[in-house]
Structure formats: C-alpha cells, structure tokens
Amino acid sequence: MDSLDKEVLGRARQWLHEGHRVLLATVVRTWGSSPRPPGALVALRDDGHAVGSVSGGCIEDDLIRRLADEGMPAHARTVSYGVSAEEARRFGLPCGGTMELVLEPLGMADALDALIERIDAGALVARTLDLASGRAELAPAHPEQGTSFDGRRLVSVFGPRYRLLIIGAGQLSAVLARMALALDFAVTVCDPRAEWADEWEVAGTTLSRLMPDDLVIAMRPDARMAVVALTHDPKLDDLALMEALRSPAFYVAALGSRRNNAQRRERLREFDVSEDQVAALRGPAGLYIGSRTPAEIAVSIAAELVAVKNGVTPERVLPVGEAKAALEVAADALSACRK
Known part of the structure; x- marks a missing residue:
C-alpha cells in the first residue's frame, strides 16, 4: 500500500465521524499506460472536497462533477475512463491508457476504524468488498498479495509490504x-x-x-x-x-x-x-x-x-x-x- 493511501483512509474516517458522506474510489484495473497503479485511492466528501490521487487530476475532477450532478451512489459500482482516444485525451491519460475504478459509498462512521487500527499496528490487511451487498471484511494478507477484482469482489491490501x-x-x-x-x-x-x-x-x-x-x-x-x-x-x-x-x-x-x-x-x-x-x-x-x-x-x-x-x-x-x-x-x- 502507498503510504499516501493510508492518509486517504484517515481523512475519509475523519469526514465520516464529522457526519459527512464519503465516496471511496479505488483503481482496480489498468490497460496500457496509466498514471496510478491498481490499489490507488481517492476519497471524495459529499461537498466535493477530495484527498488522494487516481490520476493527474482530470479523473478526480470528473468524479467530483459526477458527485455534484448525480449525488452519492446508493451502491458500489464500477466506472471506466480512457476507453477511447478522445476520452484518454480529455482525462489526461497517456496514449492507449484505460483505467477502471470501483466507487464505494462509505456508510457507518466506524467503517474504517478497524482497518486503520490494524494498519497502525503494522499488520498487512486484506479488505474484501462485495459490490452487491456493500459489505467489507478484513483478513490477514500476504506480502505477495495485491489488489484484485473479479467483477464482483474487490480485494485491497493495506499495510507495509x-x-x-x-x-x-x-x-x-x-x-x-x-x-x-x-x-x-x-x-x-x-x-x-x-x-x-x-x-x-x-x-x-x-x-x-x-x-x-x-x-x-x-x-x-x-x-x-x-x-x-x-x-x-x-x-x-x-x-x-x-x-x-x-x-x-x-x-x-x-x-x-x-x-x-x-x-x-x-x-x-x-x-x-x-x-x-x-x-x-x-x-x-x-x-x-x-x-x-x-x-x-x-x-x-x-x-x-x-x-x-x-x-x-x-x-x-x-x-x-x-x-x-x-x-x-x-x-x-x-x-x-x-x-
């Protein structure tokens, strides 16, 4: 896990405890060249504030626009960028770059407490998100384990490798x-x-x-x-x-x-x-x-x-x-x- 992503999780937890709604976006797949690897995070607050990075800034801006226009999604879902040359240029992706993200609305204020507590203790943790139910479960991870996504479940690994x-x-x-x-x-x-x-x-x-x-x-x-x-x-x-x-x-x-x-x-x-x-x-x-x-x-x-x-x-x-x-x-x- 990128240590900057730990900062994203901490800020998202803070916003939740302050009563905000938070959307967590995770890079799950890339094709060709892309600005950030799978596992990179950005957290978006319900009023458009953001922390983290999944691109050079253009994709973050579009996510903020979507949040303002469409509101917080009710369920976790996927979104892709750069599927065409025109879209790649629009979002600042390198030539041929395509990126898929999972957008996860975070619910309870304590949704990230257990995860951050384990990371702070130096543990390597796998967080498995079931997109259909929105449920997330934590389990020990292996250093060789990385971000994986099969279309239904997203496994993100946090902690020092x-x-x-x-x-x-x-x-x-x-x-x-x-x-x-x-x-x-x-x-x-x-x-x-x-x-x-x-x-x-x-x-x-x-x-x-x-x-x-x-x-x-x-x-x-x-x-x-x-x-x-x-x-x-x-x-x-x-x-x-x-x-x-x-x-x-x-x-x-x-x-x-x-x-x-x-x-x-x-x-x-x-x-x-x-x-x-x-x-x-x-x-x-x-x-x-x-x-x-x-x-x-x-x-x-x-x-x-x-x-x-x-x-x-x-x-x-x-x-x-x-x-x-x-x-x-x-x-x-x-x-x-x-x-």
Whole structure:
C-alpha cells in the first residue's frame, strides 16, 4: 500500500465521524499506460472536497462533477475512463491508457476504524468488498498479495509490504527513517548505545537496543527486507552486515567512503562471509547525486533502495562508488589534456 493511501483512509474516517458522506474510489484495473497503479485511492466528501490521487487530476475532477450532478451512489459500482482516444485525451491519460475504478459509498462512521487500527499496528490487511451487498471484511494478507477484482469482489491490501532495518539512531538515520515510512516501509532502528537510542524520536518506527547481529537474526530477513548500516562503528555495522549478507535480504548497504568499505569487505571475509555475499554489499550506500548533507545522503540511499526494490537494473543507475571513480578518471584525463 502507498503510504499516501493510508492518509486517504484517515481523512475519509475523519469526514465520516464529522457526519459527512464519503465516496471511496479505488483503481482496480489498468490497460496500457496509466498514471496510478491498481490499489490507488481517492476519497471524495459529499461537498466535493477530495484527498488522494487516481490520476493527474482530470479523473478526480470528473468524479467530483459526477458527485455534484448525480449525488452519492446508493451502491458500489464500477466506472471506466480512457476507453477511447478522445476520452484518454480529455482525462489526461497517456496514449492507449484505460483505467477502471470501483466507487464505494462509505456508510457507518466506524467503517474504517478497524482497518486503520490494524494498519497502525503494522499488520498487512486484506479488505474484501462485495459490490452487491456493500459489505467489507478484513483478513490477514500476504506480502505477495495485491489488489484484485473479479467483477464482483474487490480485494485491497493495506499495510507495509517491505521492512527496513537501520543500524544507528543518529541524524541521518532519522531522516532516512522518515523517508522510508513515506515509502511504506515498516522501519526498525537498532542502536545499543544509550546516548543515541535515548534521543530517538521518530514516530512510527520501532526502536531496538539489542546488539545488531542479534536483532538481524531475530527479524529473520526475507526477500522483502533491507538492512542499512549507518553508525560508522565497525563493532556495530559489521555485526549486522555479516548476518544480513547471509540472508535473503534484497538490499544490504553501509555508509562510508570507498576506502572504508574496502576495509569493511576485508573484515567480512575474515568472518567467513563468502565472496558472493561480500559482492552483494552496497557500499558506499546510495546513488551518486553529489550529496553532502544528511538529507541529501538519505535521498541518495532511499533512491537506491527503491531502485533495487523495483528491479531497476544496475546499468540504469550509478552507485556512489562507481560515480566517484568515474569522476576521478575524468578529472585525471582533463588534467593530462591541459599539460
């Protein structure tokens, strides 16, 4: 689930408790190119206020117009956009793009209470809506499960599908944690040092004071978990990396210079981490964007994290180490030309 969609659910619940009627629109199918994927949400209040996004804005505007002209629908139903080239242009859809949505009038004020409570608890939840009856049921979901629609029942999955473990509770970790939360990661921060852990105040994250290797083992990393070491302390970072690299974690990275990461790789080999596992370490962590401040470094790491999660091939991104090496080669070549 997109974390912005959680904001949509929260606002819809607020409107319901304030006595408004609310229409929830969910993207259920797309053909060709489309602005938002299945599962994207927009909530519309009975007076036309809206939160969320299912397109660049044109479809939202049309939904608001429909609501004003036709009123709140009595039952859940589907609506399609972009079925013709003219309509695709009208609603700002890319060429050939078609989108189908389910429009669901939300009834009781507590209709979303149980769902949001489970999401806030970190659970992954499947909400099944029966269009004929308007009934919605909640059940545990699997990370691989996504939005599905068979014409009669809509299954939407809410909650974090990916986990991020950050080693170190410093300023950079705080900025990265907030970005990861916005990207819908369940974020755990590990720091056994009281002077750092006692100051951790990022809401929505889990703080652990265990030793990093013990926590990595306890969390049982899978193919939807990432581990980033940010303390600059080999006694903490290396312990976490050693266990993470032996796991199926999809992204394992460490902060530091190229020289420090080269030394780190040598230390990991001494702990019997295999060559293939050492090669999987991303260090220096992040994509090259010339970052210097904690916020810029966090953007760099978050960008690489998302790229790997989304299966972007290494040839299409430029890791920090390779970029800096390329810049040095270019600088040497320029210097030689000037002589």
